[in-house]
Amino acid sequence: MATTNQPTSSNRPEGAELESEARRAAMQGVPPFNAEPAKRSRLAQSFREAAITAAIVAGLTLFFFAFRTNIATGGLDLAFRPDLWLIWIAIAFVARFLLSYFVFATESPITGFFKRTKSERSSLPIGKILGIVLLLVALTLPFLLDVFLPRQNRYLLDLAILILTYVMLGWGLNIVVGLAGLLDLGYVAFYAVGAYSFALLSINFDLGFWVCLPMAGLFAALWGIMLGFPVLRLRGDYLAIVTLAFGEIIRVVLLNWYDFTGGPNGLLGIPKPTLFGLEFSRGENGFAEYFGLEYNPIQRFIFLYYIILALALLTNFVTMRMRKLPVGRAWEALREDEIACRALGINTVNVKLTAFATGAMFGGFAGSFFATRQGFISPESFTFIESAIILAIVVLGGLGSQLGVVIASVVMIGGIELLRNLTVLDAVFGAGFDPTQYRMLIFGLAMVAIMVWKPRGLISTRVPSVYYKKKKAIGADLVSQGEGH
């Protein structure tokens, strides 16, 4: 009977473990290379790579270095100035050659480094360092801009605020999509609810930003629960369609409920946030006067910047903490297998609702920030394209990756903005070329390129939230990707 069996651990065949260990160890080394012919081709290979690099540099810097516009009588005069240009090409050529020949063992191309599966690498030093650097830059950004780019200060700060708003929205949506695995195509609805809650509360009841902020979050969370209830039975494609419809319903209601929301005219006169009652305005009782500073409109932008930075960091912090709590773990488990979750006694209804509500709440916070920043809102700002952009940020960044969301926001929002100003392209495509018209086309191409190049998003490794003694990074091969598995 069962009693005759030995305890489990001794049932393994003698030496089987050793053998499999040996096999695993053998597979970790670098495959043996044929050293002799490699030597010759390495020189040629380095030359070729250096030549390609030089050509790219030549193309890229042609307009910056080779031409110069001088002010002449009757307009601008174009001067050809090849010396500086050639110097740069030479530098690029030599540097690349040296790098190729001595640093990158050219048998394995440099891109191989990025493609390597990092399952066995301990932790993620690069990601961590990058995170800290980004945080420091974000904390000191207004001062950095003031020192280094004083002329574009205000424009860049405004752009930074916009990017941070999307970072926050991305992090909020990441809870629903990245962690709980519920595809939400109508996230902008919660953004809208937050914005309108704040606007209506402040206009009708004369409440300030700081009072309305938590209320706006609460309202949005409530809407999240209201949406959650009917769609709990749905998953995947069906859920996506219903959330898409929900987003549109909210927008259409805002558009048509004229008496309450102002319809297409939107709502005007939304108050600005204050610092403990100090307004950022000229004159008496203003922030500048109180602290004895000279009034400067940039102060308000700096203040707004720090508000959204704090809100975004709060979102990140809460998400990270939640991941370590049972509810966060349950979100992730729900994404993996709903039936198994039920078998473990998890109330999947509640877990989904908390995910929806938490994500919606942060959307609501971001919405009320948006309202106070703009001072004016209308349904125009909450169209489907917004949901799509936020979702694209989450997916391109790498589902579930916090750092990925930041990078994707900077690339996408900053990139769209950059394309507005690329008058350089005129020189390539002729004077009539208006880059803003091709903005979305270029943007779409970039997204396609990222998904082809990195189907698991920009940041494709993950660090587990629970580990035993040693933290190990999770290889990209285990992160979900755009192939539908």
Add this chain to the structure above:
Amino acid sequence: MSAASQELMLSIRGVETFYGKIQALRGVDVDVHAGEIVTLIGANGAGKSTLMMTICGSPQARSGKILYRGDDITHLPTHDIMSRSIAQSPEGRRIFSRMTVMENLQMGAILEDPSTFNADLEKVFHLFPRLKERRSQRGGTLSGGEQQMLAIGRALMSRPKLLLLDEPSLGLAPLIVKQIFSAIGELNRTEGLTVFLVEQNAFHALRLAHRGYVMVNGSITMSGTGMELLSREEVRSAYLEGGAH
């Protein structure tokens, strides 16, 4: 094999379960006493997994009664049933493949008092040393046998009184099957864990179990002690042809 006390742990009476219009269970009666290992065998599609899931309330029985320690649980929601010290390792393992072994085990203990977590973890690691070696590996990259150990280990993390196992031997090498079955036997002997086991591997299951039931087309056709069923000609011809290894 008369170690089992007479307290009735699980009592299933006249249970009928439907998937839409299809009737999967046609009035099933099964009793499981405290401290027993009871096995349910039957051909593919007989309704074994359906009975297992009906106990857990997903799907719920359309008629009949399921009593767990005297309480009627027939129409309770699944999460209520599963929080009454019943644990299940469902068919096909269903571990969380993108979470690590540790995270999977944590999920098993998610409703429990965290103070007992370490002790429970040690117990599971003692039972399946292989899991300890692989604790920071992703569930989906474990071998089939290791995944089965993880599924059972995860179920044990909730300190169950009644353990429901659906085909723990599915797709495993004979050696691993033996390991898993001896682990189940050990739990039953040392901790008095009650086990309800659904199996295709009738030979091993009936040898391990105190009592067994045979299910055909959604009804119970035979029952008796494991040894009795093993010696029955009908059982041998239907479920053991060439299977006695």
